[in-house]
Amino acid sequence: MLIQQLRIFTVNYSYTAVIISAILTSISLILVNYVIACFALIFLFLPLCNVVQVRQAVYIGAIFGAVSAGILNYWMIPAIARYAQSSLTLGIGCWLLSVLVISSLYALQFAAFAKARFANTSFVAICFNAFLMASFWVIFEWMRAALFAGMPWLSYSIGISQAGSLFMAQSAAAGSVYMLSFLLVLVNYTFSHAIHSEAWRWLLLPVLILVTQFIAGVWLYYNISQQAATTGHPKISTALVLASLPPETVWNEHNGNALVERLLSLNEEAVVDNPDLILWSETVIPWTYSADDDFLKEVSKATSGKNAHFLLGMSTAVDQNSNAVFNSAYFFNPTGEVLDRHDKHELLTLIERPLFNDNGNIILPFLSGNGLVVQQGARQQAIKTPWGQAGVLLCNESAVPALTNRLASDQVSFLINLGNDGWFSDFFITKQHFYNGRLRAIEARKDLVINNNRGVSGLIRASGDIGARYHSERSSVQRVDIYPNQIAPIDYHYFLYTIFSATVLLLLVRFYRRTEILSA
Incomplete structure (x- = not known):
C-alpha cells in the first residue's frame, strides 16, 4: 500500500518528488550517510519514468541540480561574508552562480539520458536503461571532477555518502568513488522501475546489488587487512x-x-x-x-x-x-x-x-x-x-x-x-x-x-x-x-574505460535500432 501511494504521489506531484529527492541526496552527502543515499534517488527516477519529451527531463534535471546545489553550497554565503572581507551580496552571488552551473549540468545529463534510453519495456531494455542512467551519472561526475578540480563545491559525488560505511566503501578500491556512485544509481533506478511498473520481482535486483556489494566489501576488507598485517x-x-x-x-x-x-x-x-x-x-x-x-x-x-x-x-x-x-x-x-x-x-x-x-x-x-x-x-x-x-x-x-x-x-x-x-x-x-x-x-x-x-x-x-x-x-x-x-x-581508470566503452556500445545499438525502425 505504501509503495502504491508513493507511485501515485510521484505521478501527481512529480516536481515535488524531485525536490524531495534533492533534499534527501543533499542530507546523505552532508551526513555521509549511505542508508539515506540508497533510496534518495527513487523520488527523482520515478517522475523520469513518466517523461515523454526531452524537455521534461531537462526540467527535472535542472530542478534537482538547483535544489541540491542550493543546500550543499549554503556555506558560501556566511563564509564569504565573514572571512573574505566581502559583503553578503558577494556571498549570495557566488552561491547563485554555483546553483546555475550545477543545475545546467544536471539538465544536460538528464536530457542525454532521455534522448538515449530505450523506449520499449522488455527485460533487456530495462537493464540497458538502468546501465545507461548509472553510466551517464558517472560520466558527468567524472567530467565535473575534471573541469572543477579546483572548485570541489561544483563536483560533489553521491558516492561519497558510501564512505560512511566501512564495507560498502570497499568497492572504491576497484573503481574509486565513481564505482560507488554507479552502484548507488543502479540500486535506486531498479527500485524505481519496480515501483513504477508494480513488478515486485524487480525488487530482488537492487537488494541483490546491495547484498553483493556488502559481501564483496567484507571480503575486500579482510583481504587487505591480512595483506597489510604481513x-x-x-x-x-x-x-x-x-x-x-x-x-x-x-x-x-x-x-x-x-x-x-x-x-x-x-x-x-x-x-x-x-x-x-x-x-x-x-x-x-x-x-x-x-x-x-x-x-x-x-x-x-x-x-x-x-x-x-x-x-x-x-x-x-x-x-x-x-x-x-x-x-x-x-x-x-x-x-x-x-x-x-x-x-x-x-x-x-x-x-x-x-x-x-x-x-x-x-x-x-x-x-x-x-x-x-x-x-x-x-x-x-x-x-x-x-x-x-x-x-x-x-x-x-x-x-x-x-x-x-x-x-x-x-x-x-x-x-x-x-x-x-x-x-x-x-x-x-x-x-x-x-x-x-x-x-x-x-x-x-x-x-x-x-x-x-x-x-x-x-x-x-x-x-x-x-x-x-x-x-x-x-x-x-x-x-x-x-x-x-x-x-x-588497482587503477580506477580501468573501471571508467569499461563504463565509457559499454556506454558507447549501447548508444550504437540504440542508434542502429532507431535507424532500422525508420527504414522499415
Whole structure:
C-alpha cells in the first residue's frame, strides 16, 4: 500500500518528488550517510519514468541540480561574508552562480539520458536503461571532477555518502568513488522501475546489488587487512601538531611573538615521546621559506635532540621580484635541513588562484588581501622519506581521485594530507574532507594521516579503518602510528574505460535500432 501511494504521489506531484529527492541526496552527502543515499534517488527516477519529451527531463534535471546545489553550497554565503572581507551580496552571488552551473549540468545529463534510453519495456531494455542512467551519472561526475578540480563545491559525488560505511566503501578500491556512485544509481533506478511498473520481482535486483556489494566489501576488507598485517614494514610513530589557529589570526608585531611561543610550546610537547615524524598542518607558517628562518631553527633545536623528522606547510617564493608563491609542504631532517618539498597542484579557484587564468583579477580576498599570488607548484611528486615514498595531498587535493592515482605510480608507501579548514570549520565540509581521505586511503590501499587545521584530523588505515579521529578548536598534540606498505592498488581508470566503452556500445545499438525502425 505504501509503495502504491508513493507511485501515485510521484505521478501527481512529480516536481515535488524531485525536490524531495534533492533534499534527501543533499542530507546523505552532508551526513555521509549511505542508508539515506540508497533510496534518495527513487523520488527523482520515478517522475523520469513518466517523461515523454526531452524537455521534461531537462526540467527535472535542472530542478534537482538547483535544489541540491542550493543546500550543499549554503556555506558560501556566511563564509564569504565573514572571512573574505566581502559583503553578503558577494556571498549570495557566488552561491547563485554555483546553483546555475550545477543545475545546467544536471539538465544536460538528464536530457542525454532521455534522448538515449530505450523506449520499449522488455527485460533487456530495462537493464540497458538502468546501465545507461548509472553510466551517464558517472560520466558527468567524472567530467565535473575534471573541469572543477579546483572548485570541489561544483563536483560533489553521491558516492561519497558510501564512505560512511566501512564495507560498502570497499568497492572504491576497484573503481574509486565513481564505482560507488554507479552502484548507488543502479540500486535506486531498479527500485524505481519496480515501483513504477508494480513488478515486485524487480525488487530482488537492487537488494541483490546491495547484498553483493556488502559481501564483496567484507571480503575486500579482510583481504587487505591480512595483506597489510604481513608486509613487515616498521611503523612510523607520528605526532600530529594540531595548532587550531583561527582563520582571523593575524601575524603582526603585536601578537607574532605570542603565536610563535605557542607553536614552539606545541613542538616541545610533540618531541617528548621521541616520534619518528612530526606533522604540522598546511600553511601553518604564513611567511615564505628561508634557510635562515629563526622559527625553523628553534623547531630543529628540539627535534635534533630527539632525532625526529618534521613536515610542515609553508609558502615558497617563486622569485624575489614578485609576490607569487607556491603552497608547499617542506620535509626536514631532525637538524632542520630540507630533505624534500611538495608543492600544491590543484589550487582552490577563486581562493588561491583567479577564475579562468592565473593572471586574472576575479578572486575572493581570502589571500589576495595579503598581497599573495599563489601559483601551481613546480614540485608535485611524492617526497622521499626514510620510510619510503610519501604521497602528499594538500587540503582540497584529497577530493581529487586522479591525484591519488598519480601518486600511486610513484610507488608511495603511505599518504599524508595537510589541510586548513579554518575558513569552513563551522560547516559540514570538514566531515566531507575527512571521509574523502577515507576513500583515498581505500583507493591507494595505503595508510593516510591527516592534519587539518580546525578540521577533522587523524589516521585512516589502508583498509579504510579509522585509526584515530580528532576534531577540536583547542591546540593539542596527538599520537598515531603509520604502517607503510607496498601493496599495489588497482587503477580506477580501468573501471571508467569499461563504463565509457559499454556506454558507447549501447548508444550504437540504440542508434542502429532507431535507424532500422525508420527504414522499415
